[in-house]
Amino acid sequence: MMNNIKKPTILITNDDGYFAPGIRKLISIMRKLGRVIVVASDQPMSGMGHAITIKTPLRIKTVCKEQDYEEYICNGTPVDCVKLGEQVVLKGKPDLLVSGINHGSNASINVIYSGTMAAVLEACIDGIPAIGFSMLDYNHDADFSHVDNYIENISKSVLKNGLPIGVCLNVNLPAFSNEPIKGIKICRQSHARWVEEFDSRHDPRGAVYHWLTGRFENDDAGEDTDQFALENNYVSIVPVQYDLTAYKSIEIIKSWNLEEE
Amino acid sequence: MMNNIKKPTILITNDDGYFAPGIRKLISIMRKLGRVIVVASDQPMSGMGHAITIKTPLRIKTVCKEQDYEEYICNGTPVDCVKLGEQVVLKGKPDLLVSGINHGSNASINVIYSGTMAAVLEACIDGIPAIGFSMLDYNHDADFSHVDNYIENISKSVLKNGLPIGVCLNVNLPAFSNEPIKGIKICRQSHARWVEEFDSRHDPRGAVYHWLTGRFENDDAGEDTDQFALENNYVSIVPVQYDLTAYKSIEIIKSWNLEEE
Numbered sequence: 122m123m124n125n126i127k128k129p130t131i132l133i134t135n136d137d138g139y140f141a142p143g144i145r146k147l148i149s150i151m152r153k154l155g156r157v158i159v160v161a162s163d164q165p166m167s168g169m170g171h172a173i174t175i176k177t178p179l180r181i182k183t184v185c186k187e188q189d190y191e192e193y194i195c196n197g198t199p200v201d202c203v204k205l206g207e208q209v210v211l212k213g214k215p216d217l218l219v220s221g222i223n224h225g226s227n228a229s230i231n232v233i234y235s236g237t238m239a240a241v242l243e244a245c246i247d248g249i250p251a252i253g254f255s256m257l258d259y260n261h262d263a264d265f266s267h268v269d270n271y272i273e274n275i276s277k278s279v280l281k282n283g284l285p286i287g288v289c290l291n292v293n294l295p296a297f298s299n300e301p302i303k304g305i306k307i308c309r310q311s312h313a314r315w316v317e318e319f320d321s322r323h324d325p326r327g328a329v330y331h332w333l334t335g336r337f338e339n340d341d342a343g344e345d346t347d348q349f350a351l352e353n354n355y356v357s358i359v360p361v362q363y364d365l366t367a368y369k370s371i372e373i374i375k376s377w378n379l380e381e382e
Numbered sequence: 383m384m385n386n387i388k389k390p391t392i393l394i395t396n397d398d399g400y401f402a403p404g405i406r407k408l409i410s411i412m413r414k415l416g417r418v419i420v421v422a423s424d425q426p427m428s429g430m431g432h433a434i435t436i437k438t439p440l441r442i443k444t445v446c447k448e449q450d451y452e453e454y455i456c457n458g459t460p461v462d463c464v465k466l467g468e469q470v471v472l473k474g475k476p477d478l479l480v481s482g483i484n485h486g487s488n489a490s491i492n493v494i495y496s497g498t499m500a501a502v503l504e505a506c507i508d509g510i511p512a513i514g515f516s517m518l519d520y521n522h523d524a525d526f527s528h529v530d531n532y533i534e535n536i537s538k539s540v541l542k543n544g545l546p547i548g549v550c551l552n553v554n555l556p557a558f559s560n561e562p563i564k565g566i567k568i569c570r571q572s573h574a575r576w577v578e579e580f581d582s583r584h585d586p587r588g589a590v591y592h593w594l595t596g597r598f599e600n601d602d603a604g605e606d607t608d609q610f611a612l613e614n615n616y617v618s619i620v621p622v623q624y625d626l627t628a629y630k631s632i633e634i635i636k637s638w639n640l641e642e643e
Contacts, residue, residue, distance in 0.1 A: 168435075171431030171494050172433040173429045173495055173594060175429045175594055178592060178593055179580075179592040209592060232626055233432050234432055239432075246494070247575065278638050282638060284631075287573070288631045304641055307641065309629065310626060310627045312625070317465045318469070319440075319470055329441070330441050331440040332440070333434060333435060333436055360634075360635055362628035362631075363494055363626075364570075364573070365622045366570040366620055366622065367548070367622060370549045370621035371621060374551070374619060374621055375568045377539050379536060379619070380567065
């Protein structure tokens, strides 16, 4: 019997830049699963949300191009990377888009600010099965040695099963610790928020400037949330959609009778 | 009888910059309804999505400060403007956040890329009733003369009724035409996407660069969508939420039995 099964094409990006250990780890796992195309930013893009580049031209450089592995860097955001990957590099759609591994959590409300997840949503809008991977360790030299099997198995499952239309996955992984990960929980997004605390300072000329900072506040006691899973040393998977319609509120707004004007 | 009703405090921002005619129009309407605080970017921030500024310090300048009207400009994104407005200017929450009037549509999938709507979502996360207004005319000198009553009445309704927790409004207004607006429709977000078509060129040194461009493709035939309302000369209102969980997909992903690993 000939082994003529076509390898899946996997597009990889992130928001920490092409040099981040997280994307290097993700590349090493994905190369076991298929043909890998990397398009990543040449600098960190954390907190870029779903930003796109429209005021400056995009440039993309080939880093390496070999059998089943190509790597490109560009001056764009994570969302730009997905667009460039599809339109300029592949001139078509990959079988899977994976983004990350992000250095830091994208659970709960972080999904809204995340460049990692913006890339995933962008691929999802284009009908590509897509997964974002993030680990709860902000350190550049974070230990990723405990997450290989989870990332590989989740990715294999998505390649095998596909995903519902308009849905992608937000996967968060506990940081390395002495206690092994307990397993996986399929969750909802926890209701939490960042409470801002600007760090206001004076520059050498006496002018005031502000650094954005803040603390994470989770007021959701649910045991079906991503925060709960992670706090109990489980991998969390939240299915995420780009349809932001608050369907249950449509009738409430209709009851205001604005339409009769 | 004494008129001692406290005026509501209304925070205004946008993503086209403080000088855009759209925000000037919104300011003039809101000054009739309450005390107005403007915090806007000193440059256009279209396509910034939910970006926040973490690599450079934020600076904010007072443009004017008078009875019931204050205006500030800063070097941040629309989301930064909301954070600065709450934490640095008001040191508290406004009664209402309005963003816009955006020069161009934020209906359908545009909500994902929109800085205008990112500011609205940011306020919503903080528990502030919030509305984004956008008009389907990208011109700087767009005619806004036909939308005053709609913006005023929708804003008054939100001030009176509040909004459900975790929900804000995405309001899109038809461009000025000879035909008067037919009314308001409360809608769901249309399923559509931007199909990218990079405009690739050579610079004077021969290096390739790419301008992001594309065409809007709506494959949603529903008559309950924002696109349908706007195409038929109605104002569209979509209630929008920041909980991105695709609840209906949780059971599907659970059926993969990833949890048993």
